[in-house]
Amino acid sequence: MNNFPNISFKITEGSKSTGFDFIRVAEIFERIKKDPNHNPHQPHRISFFALLLVTEGEGEHQVDLKNYKIKKGSVLKIAKGQVNAFKDHTTYDGYLVIFTEDFVLKYFSKSSIEFISHLYNYHISDPLVENSSLNNFFLERITEEINSKNTYAQNEIVAKILELFLLKLERETYNSPLKTFNKKHQTLFIDFKNLVEENYTKTRNVKDYAESLNISTKHLNTIVRAITLNTAKHFIDNYVILEIKRVIFSSTISLKEVSYQNGFDEVTNFTKFFKKHTGLSPKEFKSTL
Template sequence: MPTTSLLVNYGLNFSISNFKIVRLEDLLDSEMVNSITQNHKVNSYILIFITDNNGKHSVDYTDYEYTKGTILAIRKNNIHHFYNNNKVKGYFLIFKDEFLNSYLNQIEVSKTIQMFNELLVSPKTQSIEDEFEEVIFLLKQIEKEFTERSDEYSLKIIRSLLHILITLIHRIKSRGYNKVQLSNYLKEFIKFQGLLETHYSKSKKVNYYANLLGFSTKKLNTIVQYIADKPVKPFIDDLVIVKAKSFLLHTNLSVKEVAFKLGFKDPTNLYKYFRKHTKYTPEAFRKKYKV
């Protein structure tokens, strides 16, 4: 199916509160199950918490196995889909930037974005039992405020609880990976990534983005290498390939039109670029993976 925004399906009045929490088993037992088990994207952030059963969830064409204690963080505009599993139990939490921006300072918002950044850390976090008990306690408090009390104070309380929850997830993640959280480069990296998301069709050259940021190419390479554990050029290529896959699988654009969308003046250059990074031609990739 074409990539569509399913915000309207994910929750009544979501556009008003910019936040929604629902039981995972209810979501997968609802009338929207046929839509959410196909590739789609939302313009918000999603957290999925598994409390019972095993299964898998797809994020940007990669399947992540889950079991009790798994936490999945899905960044806005990621392509993802559920697998139909009527035995899985857990929580599905979705919120927009605006829900946090009105409450947290810029540094805290940056840390939140970092947790959802699949190019930096895996979308999957596996917690141990004691940690997950703390997570579940916070989720139950959030759910109670959202579904039972729901008064003029509820959204403020939920913001505070969500901030604690995200901080706790950062603590859990830090067991295996904490240098990004402590880095002075994080703010500069997020600015670079934002520019890349906006200008990738204009340029795929390192010096273009270094100039936009007022950095030397050496400094930009240092920042990206430290945060993403790879040089700038491979990082740019990774993002362009994700965009190319999205156009191929979720639009009816011809390969020539996709090439122009990505900023390739000659479609043959897209063929070479795509094959180099995926081992597929654009047509072969589309034929194999398009639903």
């Protein structure tokens, strides 16, 4: 389950943002010719967030090994870490909006992130929105801003257009029923997620969380893997990285204080942990902001 190729964020030539891109679906398939090592028709795990907006035609797209029928007016939400694939013989067109976690953390308000459930709670929400009334307005505004010759605060404006679209999309689909896993697994997963959020500074040990839930580590891993296609340890570590990034983005405290605040007794261990999961040391990451 973990052998899917990992696709990192790459901006298109001429893009003015380092964490946001806006690509015509037809252009994606043109990229295959330039990068034969990545076939988007094969399942692959993305390291960014994506929205597939269909403007005409119909087809299918696979998310976490499940096929979704899409057509004009559809929005397919694909979160960081999810596995997806473009299906063959598609007859639709539209846009793929992609943006990084760093872009979200830097430009979105924290309250908005908590409302936009699919960003970090995609495991328990349906990725497909059908017949969205918001697509045309969003596409018009985002295209207008991207093509604007006045680039003052452009990243901030693009982010707010996207943030507003996601919030309105969330409201439009708020009452949609969940179509995912059995209720017992959903409940245990949500309990696990809540425990991680409450206790990640105290423990990153899967066994501790399993004991708190009165289940075995094997059973916990089975539940988490069924819902996220990854292990419980992977989920915990990803959450810790997210919280570390949030602190670095939103405060001016030293990296030493960041490490202690996130449950690390030694700065050396904090640095090794962060670099292992991001490819950058905390200092290098902070210098990119």
